[in-house]
Amino acid sequence: MSNTDPQQLRSLLAAVARREAAAFRALYDATSPKLFGFALRILNRKELAEEVLQESFVSVWNNAGSYQAGLAAPMTWMTTIVRNRAYDLLRRLDATVEIDADTFDKDVMEALESTDPSPLDALSMDAEAKALAHCFSRLEGLHRQAIALAFYHDLSHSEVAQQMKLPLGTVKTWVRRGLERLRTCLTRLEGA
Numbered sequence: 001m002s003n004t005d006p007q008q009l010r011s012l013l014a015a016v017a018r019r020e021a022a023a024f025r026a027l028y029d030a031t032s033p034k035l036f037g038f039a040l041r042i043l044n045r046k047e048l049a050e051e052v053l054q055e056s057f058v059s060v061w062n063n064a065g066s067y068q069a070g071l072a073a074p075m076t077w078m079t080t081i082v083r084n085r086a087y088d089l090l091r092r093l094d095a096t097v098e099i100d101a102d103t104f105d106k107d108v109m110e111a112l113e114s115t116d117p118s119p120l121d122a123l124s125m126d127a128e129a130k131a132l133a134h135c136f137s138r139l140e141g142l143h144r145q146a147i148a149l150a151f152y153h154d155l156s157h158s159e160v161a162q163q164m165k166l167p168l169g170t171v172k173t174w175v176r177r178g179l180e181r182l183r184t185c186l187t188r189l190e191g192a
Contacts, residue, residue: 004030004031004034004074004075006073006074006075008030009027009030009031009073009074009075010069010074011023012024012026012027012030012074013027013060013064013067013074014064016060016061016064017064017065017067024057024060024061027060028057031074031075031078032053032057034075035053035056035078035079035082036049036050036053038079038082038083039052039053039056039082039085039086042083042086042087042090043086043089043090048086048089049086051089052082052085052086052089053082055085056078056081056082056085059081059085060078060081063081070129071129080152083152083153084153084154087153087155091159131186131189131190132182132186134185134189135181135182135185135186135189136182138181138185139178139181139182140178142164142174143174143175143177143178143181144178145164146160146164146171146174146175146178147174147175147178147179147182149163149164150175157171157172157175160175
């Protein structure tokens with residue numbers, strides 16, 4: 001398998017959850033180049049990206065049974081694992097994570113909502129996920145970034161403030177207001 005077709009990846013993840021080594025190898029072969037490139041963009045060092053990729057695939061092997069297709073596409077799920085491992089490594093190395101807000105927002109938005117979804121992607125993304133992606137895209141860029149760091153990367157408000165180089169109170173306010181706006185937007189969409 002040379003591409004990252006979501007349906008094929010879902011099948012491989014299901015087989016990995018059953019501990020099928022051949023499926024794990026096929027999953028690795030299909031996704032590791034893209035995931036390695038992603039880790040390398042965050043870490044900027046080949047040896048660190050290789051370490052993160054290895055740790056990430058151990059996590060995929062151990063957690064494939066918990067993958068839920070309704071919550072995320074397979075590549076999104078695995079990319080999140082790689083991203084979290086990369087940030088964990090940077091924290092362990094006591095490095096400062098430089099986040100380009102424009103690129104970061106673009107990556108997050110592409111993971112949540114494709115502007116031109118394939119029929120397969122459209123079927124896999126349920127109405128609630130589309131509604132959340134729509135509402136998330138309407139938030140201000142820095143508010144989106146703060147929420148994404150807090151919830152997608154499981155960072156504390158203090159860690160988000162440190163990463164964004166902002167006062168803790170500002171980050172707390174942005175996250176609170178952003179969540180309120182998401183709730184309001186989702187409520188409006190439900191009523192429509």
